[in-house]
Amino acid sequence: MNERDDVVWNNLGEFIRAQRELANLSLRQLAELAKVSNPYLSQVERGLYKPSAEVLKNIANALHMSAETMYGQAGLLDEDSKNAAPHGVENAIKLDPGLSQDQKETLIRIYRGFTER
Template identity: 75%
Template sequence: MSDDEERTPASGAWRSLGDFIRSQRELANLSMRQLAEIAKISNPYLSQVERGLYKPSADVLKSIANALHLSAETMYSQAGLLDNTGTRDESHHGVEHAIKVDPRLSTDQKESLIRIYRSFTAGS
């Protein structure tokens, strides 16, 4: 099994899928047991998944995504299962772009948000 390395291309943005799930769970202010219950998985398993010990299967991913109010596509692309590296969709969905495009924000509000965002990401 040491050679394969072909199917899971080690996404890159997040260090791992587990980190992404954990951050999303904390963002939603859910404990492991709460999220596990909603997603209908066991809390120890969720623990292992978040620590990168196991790679969850697709329906578990979908379950977690739904529990976190994320789309399954977002989850899959984070898991590196949706090679959206191809042929269409140049949606460079950065935060600044999304802010600029949002019709519900005034110009001042956009400027404020972008300024805060830039201050947060100043060192990267």
């Protein structure tokens, strides 16, 4: 864990605290909503701990924000949000965010096996 990552985690804490205060929630209130102990949340907000994805998701839901946004702030998402143009089965497959690269290749291979004949 290098110090660039530390900065990211610190920002995450500040981000959570800012959102919590924006929602007019006390530390204890948010802790209960997010199903974590209040001391732990305190330490997370000050950047002492790196919360797990599970906790991150609960905090996000408690703050009425998407888990993706939370992961983004935590630096846990890919930057490669590369999307292509939509047309036809192959492109729809390539666009689908719920498929892995290998799954996409598998589906496309099967699809071509059906059509190229």
